[in-house]
Amino acid sequence: MTTLPSSYDPTQFETRLYQQWENSGVFKPTGQGEPYTILLPPPNVTGTLHMGHAFQHTLMDALVRYHRMRGYDTLWQMGTDHAGIATEMVVSRNLAAEGKGETRDSLGRDGFISKVWEWKQQSGDTIERQMRRLGTSGDWTRSTFTMDPMAAEAVVEAFVKLHEQGLIYRGQRLVNWDPVLKTAISDLEVVNEEEDGHLWSISYPLTDGSGTLVVATTRPETMLGDTAVMVHPDDERYAHLIGKTVTLPLTGRAIPVIADAYVDREFGTGVVKVTPAHDFNDYAVGQRHQLPMINIFTPEATTNDNVPEQYRGLDRYVARKAVLADLETEGLLVETKPHKLQVPRGDRTNQVIEPYLTDQWFVQMDGFATRGLDLVEEGHIEFVPANWVNTYRHWMENIQDWCISRQLWWGHRIPAWYDAQGSIYVGRNEAEVRTKHNLGSEIALSQDNDVLETWFSSALWPFSTMGWPNTDLMAERGFDRYVPSSVLVTGFDIIFFWVARMIFMTDHFTGRVPFKDVYITGLIRDAHGQKMSKSKGNVLDPIDIIDGIALDDLVAKRTGGLMQPKMAEKIEKATRKEFPEGIPAFGADALRFTIAALAGHGRDIKFDMGRAEGYKNFCNKLWNASRFVLMNTEGASFTGVPQPKTDAERWILAQLAKTAAEAEQHFASYRFDLLAQALYEFAWNDFCDWFVEFAKPALNGDEASAAASTRHTLLWVLERLLSLLHPLVPFVTEELWQAVAPKLGIAEGSIMLRPYPQAQDFAGADYAAAEGDIEWLKAMVSALRRVRSELNVAPSKLVNLLLADGTHADHDRARRFDSQLRFLTRLERIDFIADAKAAPASAAAVVGELHLLVPLEGLVDLSAERTRLDKELKRVEGEIAKCQNKLASDTFVANAPAAVVEQERKRLVDWTTQLSGLAAQRSKLG
Template identity: 80%
Template sequence: MTQLASSYDPKTFETALYDAWEKAGHFKPSGKGEPYTILLPPPNVTGTLHMGHAFQQTLMDALVRYHRMRGYDTLWQVGTDHAGIATEMVVSRNLALEGKGETRDSLGREGFIEKVWEWKAFSGDTIERQMRRLGTSADWSRSTFTMDPQPSEAVIEAFLRWHEQGLIYRGQRLVNWDPVLKTAISDLEVESVEEDGFLWSISYPLADGSGTLTVATTRPETMLGDTAVMVHPEDERYAHLIGKMVKLPLTDREIPVIADDYVDREFGTGVVKVTPAHDFNDYQVGVRHNLPMINLFTPVAAINDNAPEKYRGLDRYEARKVILAELEDLGILVETKPHKLQVPRGDRTQQVIEPYLTDQWFVKMDVLAKRGLELVENGSIQFVPANWINTYRHWMENIQDWCISRQLWWGHRIPAWFDDAGNCYVGRDEADARARNNVGADVALHQDSDVLETWFSSQLWPFSTLGWPNEQAMADRGFERYLPSAVLVTGFDIIFFWVARMIMATDSFTGKIPFKDIYMTGLIRDAQGQKMSKSKGNVLDPLDIIDGISLEDLVAKRTTGLMKPKDAPKIEKATRKEFPDGIIAHGADALRFTIAALATHGRDIKFDMSRAEGYKNFCNKLWNASRFTLMNTEGSSFTGVPQPRTDAERWILARLAAVSAEAQTHYANYRFDLLAQCLYEFAWNEFCDWFLELTKPALNGDNADDAASTRHTLLYVLEALLRLLHPLIPFVTEQLWRQVAPRLGLGEDTLSLRPYPTADEFAGDFARAEADVEWLKGMVNALRRVRSELNVPPAKQVTLLLQGGTADDRTRVARFTASLSFLLKLARIDWLADAADTPPSAAAIVGELKLLVPLEGLVDLGAERARLDKEIARVESEKEKSQTKLGKFTDKVPAAVVEQERVRLVEWTAQLAGLVEQRAKL
């Protein structure tokens, strides 16, 4: 046990406290009480902690710590995701930086995978170390990596079961294709970016020579794969052409004119080309009309052998130039005009994504989605906020089959083998595939080279982490006890890609729901509401906020590795303007409290650094209040619940009971913003400001019993306050609690296992004390305003004259004379029987009681008269303006505006009367 330092410095204790908690095993499930489980959305194994992680993990940790203190058997299941595409890109980039000439392709599959595992061993625990710095109270002994043996077994089992049920199939369909990564990617990995482009109008001649049709396109290179032109069935301009054929320019093919209500008659000429193998909407048209699917591109987006020979091998954009030139020469390029485009780009490579027709593995989603929707519709799983069910419902009702294969090497390899004839056999391994399908050893088999996309293993997270499908592992890890989890805390942007799939997969494989509640968080943005991104140079690193960073290091961090290096000077300038002194160390607690305070139920959350500075001051305030308490209870020792003797004690215990009940309500509703607000108000205003001030008369008075009782209550309420705050700010509360606990005879070695406060703990009939102290606070505030307005020095004593009031006011004045005199530096308190006896005074009113402070000896009366005259003139002017406005209003002025002005006139009139009365006394 060490003495409390004179100043709050989180660097001196945060890391040491965390190490002690983890070493003592405080984060592991207790095995006792009602289970409470939270799943961590697994971050990329090669990633680092960013603001989105910090935001969600702070809220999860608050929930886990809160329920642990309430006696629940808490399990926070953590781990990392192998992140196929991201990891391959990182390792490939590292190979290039090494300068040895090694590449993914030169190493081959096995050699490259070895390099990936080496990188994983080097960097894999980075983000978990950073999570510890944030204060994450997870059971690290259970940390799971999606490529570990147990979850890998679950992936194979899930694939086999769905394949046997006919839910997994292999087929040729259109997918998002990244020509740099040379793999299919999910919709989540595609960004739609508005860019400047062109709209080209091209004349297609009718095969019978009777005329032409002009089509508009933004991608003329794909016309080589057109299999129809299309008009709206109700477009009278083209009704007579439906069913005819047109000659496809630059080719020797003829294609039909078809009708489909997908066409927008107002766009361009009302005639569009149909390229089913290169456009998702055209693909659906092609399916409806049974059109041929002609793929024009190679995996690197060059023209393939399905195009006329002279275009083969050209890059897609080089082919565009050649085709446009030829159309121009033929005289059939009708028009070229600028056009705004929504261009799909890969979020990792920033390359334009191609709709690409290729053989892939898919999961049939219709039956799974119907059940997944039912589980939410019937209330088994609930969204918070509830309106997110609409987004979920819309997607589940319009769901498409899920492409689960990726053309990568890093990941769970698809458990399927092919013979030379192209027949496919699925099994746990090659021997199992042969046995299941009666394939002899004389038949050569080769395994599918693709891997499963990362989301396939992630969807199994709720139960693969609990040992499924291995019965012994399920027993050891508490499958029955900890599934379903209590709540999933995640972002709304992955409702479709992860949340929905966990619901469907968990139900399909286990017959259980994965979680009871889904708390959807907003997205963290910068103070201007802009999305944080490296390209914009506005990223905030949570560890920099916690531990601080110099300006030069911050500039270097934001400008290194930019996708557009030319943006570096602009980003440097903006960074230097925003953070001229770098970022000071705020500590983990200040960041955590800021996050909680910002956690509204809105869609976007603006992170303002000034809020973090404010909450660092809050931690400092708590530190200083604890020092005051410890200094004033030196040598004291108490046990049990205090039996309050003073009104101040009764009042603070009543407020403690109220805020304890309020905190539990906010936790239950996931309103972390309201939780932070109510705890802040109680800690800063009611405890640190008012109660500490109200204890001073007793602590400095002559009544030893009142002083002892006040010391007990001081310690008791501070200890309860630290418990209230602990889930949000665990470090500073633990550090302070270790000083407070011995004086209350508490034997536990950590605050984190103390019970969370409940209103019942502080039960008592303190209603009268609450009313009395609120009256006292009103008196103190009113008199302090008067002293401030008169610029009376804090130590100077004044006289207080009282006039009017109720019987209760007189009783309270008598009871609180000592407190009022002490708190307000009063020489005496006198009651005035006759208003005529009132000397020149500054006045305030509390209820029906008038408070007067004689001015003689306190202020220059001449200066005060001048000040009042000036203020009277100003208020008279405002009153006249209001009267003039009301006189000019017509019947057309809204009633609300008229009423607002009438209220202003009443207020100005009352204010003027008070000033005139005050001036008359001078």
């Protein structure tokens, strides 16, 4: 292809190009060069691409494409997570929708898991298809699913080894319990939201009849499981009561009064009830004081047989009403008042989470935490930005044993078996267990029903995807070459849940760190800084931004599902106001460039759709500039690096070298925002605007060698520019490159195989000298075009230019660039005059010390020109005042960098010179 369509339309080539890339095998590691590896944080197999995914995947893809072009042996390890809870919920909903009466329980474990695998085969790869649409250039042939046999073997091996080492145990502890899912869940799956509630004050009579203690609680039903009341040891009000007992209302049980520094003496009465089996803080108190742990709930959050008979079998909130009613009847309910409280809810079910005492499997964390912290503190792993190491350190220094079991069916079933007496046997399979423990076939064994939480298998990701523990697979997949990986790109919310666990697990089982850098990204929010959520109706789907979506479809997507009518109406109204015509198709490149431009090192990132529109315009600008180059090099072909004949060529090559150096620096420091800015400015301003303009005089001039050289430089710089941009905007750069490459005799079949531009490849020793000349020419062209615009001179009309004052360099440059100035600013002639004051009435501009005068006779209304000059004089006076105010400030002069202060002084001189020239010109007009 040597020609391009007249308009930029990403829908015409993005999908086609991706299929070509994947089919060509270019995403696979080459085995040559220094290895560069990235692990994809495995998204849920149930999921679809959301803005957080799009953000992180864009940055990972940019890093991978950049290093691939730099000649590294790149491996981007793809994969998906089996997402135990989410998958069970999806498949259960699908079964209900089918209307056949099948449920998880009616199918049984094997039947339900069979349905899950069936669903996985049919629709479980949705997110991978969407990742391809974004341009993800990972090695899909190595993609790993956490339930694949290779990964599953690693999970079993890790569990068994940790158990043999005494680092995994089964015990009874307090966990986050979802009463709908009937399983323990992790802290990350709990959303704490402030809600309106109540604070109830209850009177607990002292057993000896000497008085009462009043406690305050937000969960009065849990008092049925109280095993103590607690005061601060230094609280003089209650010191004499420590060691006594109170009679727990409604139960008749005597429970002790204990002292613990955990109590806040200023809260309420300074007396606190202690329910160790239903509160995480109380659990810690209960352990310190060896209190009984009384669980009063069933897995469904109904009261069990550990409460008085009249309260048994009640839902926890029904039990609350009954307890409050009886307390009031007995005169023990002292006060009820409104109270704001943090309510923990499951992120999947939105149900209130219950702290629940159950038997679970745990990993002992003390040693792991110490080792994991040492690896980071000693510099084996670096966090970017560096301040995130503080979050990591906080987690590791305040760690609890890790609950790894889940009461689900979908997942890695725990490799533990029980006999009739409840003895536990751990092994890789039942046969190994029987052999290891000398258990004959006559002894019945049943495998643990629980599965391991998804974070356990994810913690093994750096080496389970490399074939561990199978040494043959490890050699085949390149364990020694690709571990540790180069960088992990992930969100701050899983520094502990995933990052920390990968660090200590990889170290423990392989003796290596999993990655060298951890680049922590911020959280994508909407344009107003609000977190994107279904309930707010502000969720953006990256695929909708890429391919577009009609307004009615967008409304339906945002208001669909279980939602209150008033909320749906509010969201629909807001959506129609924000997107009156829906979301247009911006293409993957515009979305990717927007993401890169926003990827600063802050915690929150506001996504502005206007930026996406702007960067689609950027892609269009690049497209049109490429069409200009191709049209002006029709039939031409070149090889090698250009040998520039003109100052403009030398200038653009110097700018290219600078930009390539900046790109290398910004990739190394993960400053994608600065990278995007540098590439944008070079592409839009330097190349598409100025160099294309500067090329026109040479292309249309009489000097054949300058025209040929300019054509070569246009093509060559465009090819290098496309290569610079490719990691961020892969599709448009590939499409344009395919048209440009044949003219330069380039052998590679894809831009992905081209070397990434580096400054030393093309920075000529004399190129920098041309920069001052071209910057002067740019200032002259800009000033004259501004004058023409302000005078409203027709583009076709030639004008005269008078030049006065200025330096010898100004005069030399004016003569040297005579033809360029006349061509670019439509000048009939350029004349020098000795004194600007002697010039006829003219429109004036000043470049440095040089006065530019365009005679007004026959061009403009002199009255209008007076008005224009008065306005310009006022503007320049304002700029002078700003400079003077800054320089008059002792704080500014003392604290600002010396270079900044000096720059401000130079600005004052420049503005003053301009003011003098403009004032002289205004005086001529009367």
